[in-house]
Amino acid sequence: MRLARRHPRAAPPWIAATATAIGVLLLVPLVGVLVEALGTDSRTVRRVLSGPLLPTLLIHTVELTAIVSIGCGVLGLGSAWLVERTDLPFRRLFAVLLVAPLAVPEFVASYSWVSLAPSVQGLWGASLVMTLSLYPLVFLPVAASLRRSDPAVDEVARSLGVGSVRRFCTITLPSVSRALVGGTLLIGLYMLGEYGAFALLRYRTFATAIYTQYKTLDSNTASALTLVLCLIGVVLLMGESRVGRRGQALRESGRPAARSRLGRATPVAVIGVVALCVLGIGVPIGSIVHWMVRGSSTTLPPASVVSTTIESLKLGGIAALIATLLAVPVAVMAVRHRSRLSSTIERSAYLDRALPGIAIGLTLVTVAVHQFRSLYQTTTMLEIAYVILFFPLALVSVRSAVARVPVSLDDAARALGASPFRVLRRVIVPLVLPGLAAAATLVWLSATTELTATLLLRPTGLKTLATQFWVYTTGLAYGAAAPYAAIMIATSMVPVLLLFRLGRASAGRTKRSEAFR
Numbered sequence: 001m002r003l004a005r006r007h008p009r010a011a012p013p014w015i016a017a018t019a020t021a022i023g024v025l026l027l028v029p030l031v032g033v034l035v036e037a038l039g040t041d042s043r044t045v046r047r048v049l050s051g052p053l054l055p056t057l058l059i060h061t062v063e064l065t066a067i068v069s070i071g072c073g074v075l076g077l078g079s080a081w082l083v084e085r086t087d088l089p090f091r092r093l094f095a096v097l098l099v100a101p102l103a104v105p106e107f108v109a110s111y112s113w114v115s116l117a118p119s120v121q122g123l124w125g126a127s128l129v130m131t132l133s134l135y136p137l138v139f140l141p142v143a144a145s146l147r148r149s150d151p152a153v154d155e156v157a158r159s160l161g162v163g164s165v166r167r168f169c170t171i172t173l174p175s176v177s178r179a180l181v182g183g184t185l186l187i188g189l190y191m192l193g194e195y196g197a198f199a200l201l202r203y204r205t206f207a208t209a210i211y212t213q214y215k216t217l218d219s220n221t222a223s224a225l226t227l228v229l230c231l232i233g234v235v236l237l238m239g240e241s242r243v244g245r246r247g248q249a250l251r252e253s254g255r256p257a258a259r260s261r262l263g264r265a266t267p268v269a270v271i272g273v274v275a276l277c278v279l280g281i282g283v284p285i286g287s288i289v290h291w292m293v294r295g296s297s298t299t300l301p302p303a304s305v306v307s308t309t310i311e312s313l314k315l316g317g318i319a320a321l322i323a324t325l326l327a328v329p330v331a332v333m334a335v336r337h338r339s340r341l342s343s344t345i346e347r348s349a350y351l352d353r354a355l356p357g358i359a360i361g362l363t364l365v366t367v368a369v370h371q372f373r374s375l376y377q378t379t380t381m382l383e384i385a386y387v388i389l390f391f392p393l394a395l396v397s398v399r400s401a402v403a404r405v406p407v408s409l410d411d412a413a414r415a416l417g418a419s420p421f422r423v424l425r426r427v428i429v430p431l432v433l434p435g436l437a438a439a440a441t442l443v444w445l446s447a448t449t450e451l452t453a454t455l456l457l458r459p460t461g462l463k464t465l466a467t468q469f470w471v472y473t474t475g476l477a478y479g480a481a482a483p484y485a486a487i488m489i490a491t492s493m494v495p496v497l498l499l500f501r502l503g504r505a506s507a508g509r510t511k512r513s514e515a516f517r
Contacts, residue, residue: 023345032363048224069184071131076138084146101280103492105449107196112287126203141179195452291482316448319386320440327394361456394439401435445495
């Protein structure tokens with residue numbers, strides 16, 4: 001007997017209307033980039049496309065992306081395997097320390113290395129700093145995949161006498177391929193939009209060239225380069241989507257895998273992990289301490305530092321709240337009411353991941369100047385930029401949380417006469433609170449340390465931790481910049497540790513639920 005296929009229920013009008021409005025808002029930067037590029041003088045476009053600048057930027061982008069992606073892939077995969085699948089000593093401590101570099105903004109990490117060793121610059125300097133800063137983006141998803149994956153196949157291979165190296169290459173590596181390649185592609189998107197780190201490391205990229213052209217009032221060249229940068233981001237995003245569809249599906253299990261014994265390799269593994277932690281988090285902290293002790297930071301008035309910190313936390317908190325709330329109707333529509341409309345809205349949200357902060361910032365500047373003059377250089381416009389920039393981060397977490405809520409609970413509540421809004425408020429939202437907390441934490445972490453869009457959009461006189469740090473760093477006042485760097489790391493460490501704990505708790509709940517099935 002063929003079972004009737006269940007068709008998704010049509011979305012309530014208020015959810016569809018809200019999600020559509022959010023999708024339109026998120027498309028503003030992309031449409032703005034296209035309009036600005038189409039309005040660019042054709043001679044400028046030909047000059048940019050045929051001149052030596054574009055090939056130089058493309059070569060720099062490809063070289064840096066390849067080196068950093070390979071480096072992050074090796075470090076992230078290797079460290080995740082050591083922590084999750086071996087008897088490495090102090091595994092829990094190392095798991096926290098290996099995630100800690102996420103609390104250090106890339107431009108702060110660059111400052112730490114450059115201020116101590118000015119020779120760390122150029123391609124290899126940028127590769128070193130960015131690899132040490134971004135490898136946790138591979139470590140986290142790969143470690144989560146290793147925690148949840150079914151160890152049965154590996155155990156069978158072990159019982160048949162298959163060696164550890166062959167098991168790793170033929171069983172473990174394919175099982176984490178989605179997480180591994182997805183993490184490296186995400187790293188590519190991060191590097192496209194990074195400005196501060198590469199400006200300090202004296203490595204010319206699209207972002208640094210666009211910002212330079214904008215500051216010299218050559219908006220035509222900046223628009224042409226922005227369009228090329230966005231096209232590269234779209235290509236990377238398409239690659240990530242193809243990996244998500246074609247990667248090997250993860251078979252989850254409720255029981256942990258047997259840990260491999262390192263034996264004589266234990267000292268080498270410990271030294272390697274310790275070295276990675278020292279380079280990733282030890283050097284930035286050591287540099288900040290050095291400059292706070294020996295630099296001129298004591299000349300800063302404490303009231304200024306405190307007020308700047310409060311302003312940054314407030315801006316980040318507002319953006320986190322708005323982005324998380326806006327992600328709820330989009331996630332509910334994408335998971336509960338699949339349709340062409342919901343797919344279009346969801347894709348429009350993820351398209352913003354392909355737009356670097358400098359592109360979104362320049363687009364909003366143009367929109368404000370020509371259409372909404374009253375919003376130009378206001379806190380409202382800055383908050384809009386934060387929400388658009390980091391909405392995809394919120395949507396990923398909220399969507400994942402909504403997908404874990406059984407549809408049967410919705411049906412039961414509707415059968416008892418509850419309205420769609422009441423189902424959302426009384427059933428779905430309470431069950432997805434951990435996901436909402438993770439989403440808000442991610443956005444808050446990113447918004448409080450955002451630099452490029454803030455430099456472009458901040459109101460006159462507004463000071464954030466990132467902009468004040470940048471002012472002192474570009475003036476080579478490393479001691480004065482150190483307190484701002486220290487506060488950014490300290491405030492970022494809290495959400496990073498919270499995300500780490502939420503991820504562990506989520507994995508534990510998944511295993512317990514699987515064990516009782």
